[in-house]
Amino acid sequence: MESKWFIRIFALVIAILLYLSVSVDQRGSNYSAGSNNFSTTVEDVPVEAYYDQDNFVVTGLPETADVHLEGNSSIVQITKSLRDFTVYVDLTNAPIGIQKAELKVKNISDKLKVRIDPAVVTVNVQEKVTKEFSVEPEFNKNALEEGYTAEEPLVEPGKVSVTGGKDVIDQIAYVRAVVNADAPVNETFTRKADVLVLDKNMNKLDVIVEPNQVSVTVPVASPSKTVPVVIKQTGSPKEGIIIKSIEPSIREVILYGKKKVLDETPSIEIPIDVSNIERDTKINIPIKLREGITAASPETITVHISVEKEETKEISNIPIRYNGLAKGYGLSFVQPVGGETSLTVKGPAHVLKDLQADDFELFIDVNGLTEGRHEVDIQVEGPEDVKWELVLKTAIIQIAKT
Structure with a gap:
């Protein structure tokens, strides 16, 4: 308040000095009393509007006017x-609708001629309406890094109150919050965004929005790929232990990362010692x-390992066949006599139980051997799920000509 009075007193002093200066100039120039008139323009004077602001809205009124x-x-x-002084328009008793209104001035000396520019304005007096609208978030997905995707943005608060003239409220087609981000975007982000109220032609409408800003969160997901789980057995089981099965709890995982790396990743390997x-x-087991x-989903895999005790079975009288004997020659076994031998087989009990001699093939390769006695391996x-020893x-x- 003291500052305001100081400014006024200071301005009064300046005005008196200007007056004395003009008076001296006039006496020096022999101006007559009739030539003491002076004119000027006060620019950008705020325009006040008087009306029932609780129930009506006025649009079309200029914010300022020039006073001559x-x-x-x-x-x-x-x-x-x-x-x-004050420039104002009195719309206290104005009817609803578009109309002409005269700008007036008050608190000014009646000894001055005053002209307001503009003198008359076109205003629209409308019933004041407040309506709630959902905010539609908007994000330019071209800002995303290659391969990344954006899910539906989240807005907080999701609804805003819009106040304006009834005819303007009826024109509302879109209430949007446009969020901008510097490219390239490769992670979830949150930004403040102004709420825009638009008509069907995307023109901004003159309304009051509460709140006029919302918080927009854009969930950004990295490129992903579903790949099979491959179990790789490492190490050897202890003597007498058979690994019956190794089963992962899931068959596939989802990998996230750079697109190029994902393209080069056909599967995820899980080593099991x-x-x-x-x-x-x-x-x-955590996925490496x-x-x-x-990232990977899930981050760990549960692996079930089933084991069996190894058992032994003797299988006898298995015939030894031979391959590659030249025409015109005969072959006889010196050892083992009769061309039969035995195997010691190790494996799961349920497999050994049904094994017989004809499940194995024993043979020797005599290709290229000539007449005489030979020792050959x-x-x-035999079956893949057992071990054997001759x-x-x-x-x-003994090879001889026939």
Whole structure:
């Protein structure tokens, strides 16, 4: 308040000095009393509107007007310096609708000629309406880094109150919050965004929005790829232990990361060391991520390992066949006599139970051997899920011409 009075007193002093200066100039120039008139323009004077603001809204009113002053130079200068007059429009009893209204001025000396520009304005008086609208978030997905995707943005608060003339409220087609972000975007972000109220032609409407800003969160997801889980057994089980099965709890995982790296990743390998496994076991194994892969879902895999005790079975009288004997020659076994031998087979009990001699093929390769006695290795072919050991690893044969 003291500052305001100081400014007014200071302006009054300046105006008096200007008046004395003008008076001296006039006496020096022999101006007549009739030539003491002076005119000036006070620009950008705020325009006030008087109306029932609780129930009506007025649009079309200019924010400021220019006031042209003419009269005694000292009064003109003081009025211009103080600027303590008011430009207003009285719409207290104005009807609803578009109409002409006269701008007026008050708190100004009646000794001055006053002209307001504009003198008349076109205003629209409308019933005041407040309506709630949902805010539609908008985000330019071109700002995303290659391969990244944006989910539906989240707005807080999700609704705003819009106040304006009834005819303007009826024109509302979109209430949007446009969020901007510097490219390239590769993570979830939150920004403040102005709320825009638009008509069907995307023109901004003159309304009051509460709140006029909302918080927009854009969830950004990195590129992803679903790949199969591949179990890789490492190490050897202890003597007498058979790994019956290794089963992951899931068959696929979702990987997230750079698109190029994902394209080069056909599967996810889970190494399982069985060297210390002695009984049925369940292991939780974290998924190891290569460079360029940022996350996996799930992050760990449960692996079930089933084991069996290894048993032994002797299978006898398995015939030894031979391959590659040249025409015109005969072959006889010196050892083993009769061309039969035995195998010691190790494996799961349920597999050994049904094994017979005809499940194995024993043979020797005599290709290129000539007449005479030879010692050759005995080779075995048999089921994959068992191990075996020959009682006799080599055979002694006699080849003779027939």
